[in-house]
Amino acid sequence: MSDTQPAVQLDRISRSYQMGETSVRAVDDVSFAVAPREFLGLLGSSGSGKSTLLNLIAGLDRPTSGIIVAEGKNLASLSSLDLARYRRNTIGMIFQSFNLLPRMTLEENVELPLRLAEVNRSERASRVGEALERVKLTHRLGHRPAELSGGEQQRVAIARALVNRPKILLADEPTGNLDSSTGEAILTLLRELQAHLGMTVIMVTHEKPLAERFADRLATMGDGKLLSISPVLQGAAR
Amino acid sequence: MKPQDLTDLALRNLREAILRNALTTVGVAVGVASLVAMLSLGVGLQQLASKRLSQSGLFDTIFVTPKNNFRGMGRPQRDPQSDKPVRSLDEDARRELEKLPNVIEVYPQVRFFTEVRSNNKPYATVVAGMPESSRNSGAFDGMQGNFFTSASADEAILQIEFAKQLSDNPNSLIGQNLILRYAERQAIPAVPPGNSPDSGGPGGGFSVVPKELKLKIVGIVETEPAAGYGGMGNARLLMPLETASTLRAAQVNDLRDIVRGSNEHDKITYASLSVRAKSPSQVEALETAIKNLGFNAFSLLDASKSLRTFFSVFDLLLGIFGSLALAVATLGIVNTLVMAILERRREIGVLKALGAADSDVQQLFFVEAGVMGFCGGVLGVGFGWLLGRAISFGTNVYLKRQSLNPIDISSVPWWLVLLALVFALLVSLLAGLYPASRAARLNPIDALRYE
Numbered sequence: 001m002s003d004t005q006p007a008v009q010l011d012r013i014s015r016s017y018q019m020g021e022t023s024v025r026a027v028d029d030v031s032f033a034v035a036p037r038e039f040l041g042l043l044g045s046s047g048s049g050k051s052t053l054l055n056l057i058a059g060l061d062r063p064t065s066g067i068i069v070a071e072g073k074n075l076a077s078l079s080s081l082d083l084a085r086y087r088r089n090t091i092g093m094i095f096q097s098f099n100l101l102p103r104m105t106l107e108e109n110v111e112l113p114l115r116l117a118e119v120n121r122s123e124r125a126s127r128v129g130e131a132l133e134r135v136k137l138t139h140r141l142g143h144r145p146a147e148l149s150g151g152e153q154q155r156v157a158i159a160r161a162l163v164n165r166p167k168i169l170l171a172d173e174p175t176g177n178l179d180s181s182t183g184e185a186i187l188t189l190l191r192e193l194q195a196h197l198g199m200t201v202i203m204v205t206h207e208k209p210l211a212e213r214f215a216d217r218l219a220t221m222g223d224g225k226l227l228s229i230s231p232v233l234q235g236a237a238r
Numbered sequence: 239m240k241p242q243d244l245t246d247l248a249l250r251n252l253r254e255a256i257l258r259n260a261l262t263t264v265g266v267a268v269g270v271a272s273l274v275a276m277l278s279l280g281v282g283l284q285q286l287a288s289k290r291l292s293q294s295g296l297f298d299t300i301f302v303t304p305k306n307n308f309r310g311m312g313r314p315q316r317d318p319q320s321d322k323p324v325r326s327l328d329e330d331a332r333r334e335l336e337k338l339p340n341v342i343e344v345y346p347q348v349r350f351f352t353e354v355r356s357n358n359k360p361y362a363t364v365v366a367g368m369p370e371s372s373r374n375s376g377a378f379d380g381m382q383g384n385f386f387t388s389a390s391a392d393e394a395i396l397q398i399e400f401a402k403q404l405s406d407n408p409n410s411l412i413g414q415n416l417i418l419r420y421a422e423r424q425a426i427p428a429v430p431p432g433n434s435p436d437s438g439g440p441g442g443g444f445s446v447v448p449k450e451l452k453l454k455i456v457g458i459v460e461t462e463p464a465a466g467y468g469g470m471g472n473a474r475l476l477m478p479l480e481t482a483s484t485l486r487a488a489q490v491n492d493l494r495d496i497v498r499g500s501n502e503h504d505k506i507t508y509a510s511l512s513v514r515a516k517s518p519s520q521v522e523a524l525e526t527a528i529k530n531l532g533f534n535a536f537s538l539l540d541a542s543k544s545l546r547t548f549f550s551v552f553d554l555l556l557g558i559f560g561s562l563a564l565a566v567a568t569l570g571i572v573n574t575l576v577m578a579i580l581e582r583r584r585e586i587g588v589l590k591a592l593g594a595a596d597s598d599v600q601q602l603f604f605v606e607a608g609v610m611g612f613c614g615g616v617l618g619v620g621f622g623w624l625l626g627r628a629i630s631f632g633t634n635v636y637l638k639r640q641s642l643n644p645i646d647i648s649s650v651p652w653w654l655v656l657l658a659l660v661f662a663l664l665v666s667l668l669a670g671l672y673p674a675s676r677a678a679r680l681n682p683i684d685a686l687r688y689e
């Protein structure tokens with residue numbers, strides 16, 4: 001894909017849910033594009049539709065109408081299996097509650113996407129080591145998530161998201177369960193990794209000041225609609 | 239996902255809820271054990287019956303008698319159907335029978351009433367000659383002492399009840415000698431026609447000379463193989479057929495031949511011949527061929543067929559009862575996996591978010607069900623075998639108290655082991671079908687929201 005094409009292109013995306021007899025539009029006619037290597041902050045209050053939109057971009061859900069093209073792939077045309085491959089190879093995801101598997105060690109958690117992608121056993125160890133090195137947690141390989149602080153767990157989640165070298169990183173409230181200084185440290189790490197690896201990042205958050213510090217552009221949603229999208233002016237604050 | 243990774247993950251998941259999964263596996267094991275134990279008893283009893291019957295030599299043997307045998311005395315001496323003279327069962331007939339296809343051997347029934355002296359006391363009994371082939375037929379398995387040292391040895395094997403008559407300690411008889419007193423048949427040449435006062439009547443005949451033979455007792459056997467089939471009651475003293483034949487002891491058919499006025503008293507005729515087929519499946523055709531030669535032929539093939547049918551139904555019923563426990567165990571697997579889905583809902587969501595396809599999740603649950611089934615199967619086969627042995631042991635304790643010989647009523651052949659493992663695996667996979675497809679269909683967004 002050329003640099004001139006957007007990494008993610010949303011064209012009139014809507015997603016409705018049936019709640020009894022009424023239809024609720026969680027995302028309503030949203031269109032925007034995210035450039036390659038851009039860091040987009042997706043802001044909005046609870047229930048504004050930002051997480052739904054992120055799930056649609058992740059291929060975890062399908063829009064009721066509209067087209068999503070990510071890294072040249074029209075998600076609507078992908079089969080369920082192809083969507084799984086897309087999530088495996090193109091997308092990396094991190095969550096507010098980290099979503100590490102508590103029964104696995106850090107090493108095994110990070111290795112999981114490689115197993116799903118059927119990467120050779122011999123290559124896996126170096127890839128896991130490399131990913132944990134990026135988040136500075138190589139010394140905790142054999143620990144289980146419960147033995148780590150929230151910030152460390154989120155770093156492991158970032159390593160897991162990066163281990164398959166995705167083009168797009170989707171972060172759903174990555175600092176939501178962290179104190180402000182740890183949250184800031186996580187976003188600093190995310191920003192560094194994004195710059196170093198050349199990824200596109202779309203981060204859902206409701207913390208506007210943080211988003212303004214780290215994102216290139218901010219999109220704001222309300223009631224399922226895109227209210228605004230504009231570049232961050234105080235880029236120098238980073 | 240690669241099969242090895244799938245198995246790794248499945249084993250890890252099973253280990254994490256070790257108690258619950260172990261209990262489910264034990265449930266499967268109990269089900270398989272009950273199935274294996276039941277079938278092992280069925281198979282064991284069938285083998286026992288088959289072994290006893292094949293040892294008796296009844297199912298691959300055809301008993302051939304002349305059409306005018308002593309049972310038919312008084313009947314016309316011509317075959318009423320073909321109007322041909324009836325054939326006597328002599329050496330020519332024996333050779334002819336030997337040439338029939340699928341015949342292993344043809345041997346005469348040498349069997350006669352006689353007297354035996356042991357410790358100077360007389361005992362009346364029936365003596366029978368045993369062909370050399372019965373050495374390896376299994377008929378004498380488990381006997382006390384040994385089989386005859388050679389086909390022409392002057393040796394005897396006693397039937398246990400007869401041995402008990404001879405001595406309070408039957409086993410002590412082995413190695414001792416006894417005297418067999420018998421009547422040797424000696425032919426008298428026929429008187430030339432004209433010299434006889436009533437010429438034209440039946441000529442010749444045979445005289446009977448009392449003789450003795452010292453026999454060494456080499457073994458004691460439970461029952462005579464093919465007992466009661468020769469038409470003269472059970473023999474209680476067995477000796478090598480060759481030795482018995484050379485005695486030329488007077489037999490029932492000799493008397494019959496005299497009565498019928500046979501002129502060939504120096505020619506050996508047999509009361510009956512035993513024809514052994516290569517396998518029981520060839521008995522029927524052989525029986526027909528022998529009848530076509532003009533002899534009576536009889537086998538117990540039909541009895542064998544109905545016995546097999548009986549055991550097939552018996553095994554089926556035992557299998558059904560055994561499977562009931564496995565059916566209950568199957569519900570245990572379904573329950574365990576459905577519980578696992580509820581507990582691991584979020585994990586399934588994470589797996590899907592990381593790129594697991596529906597089929598990956600489905601396969602993971604399938605492998606977990608399969609591992610539980612396989613482990614349960616392996617344990618179950620072991621338990622089932624032990625259970626079978628225990629029942630066998632208990633039965634033998636009871637038999638011993640009744641002063642009866644021990645028997646093995648339980649048998650776990652390799653095909654039963656394989657069948658039980660495959661069955662356990664298949665049933666477990668079937669049980670995993672619903673939970674696996676339910677897990678695969680789980681909406682990842684709902685699953686990720688699940689606390």
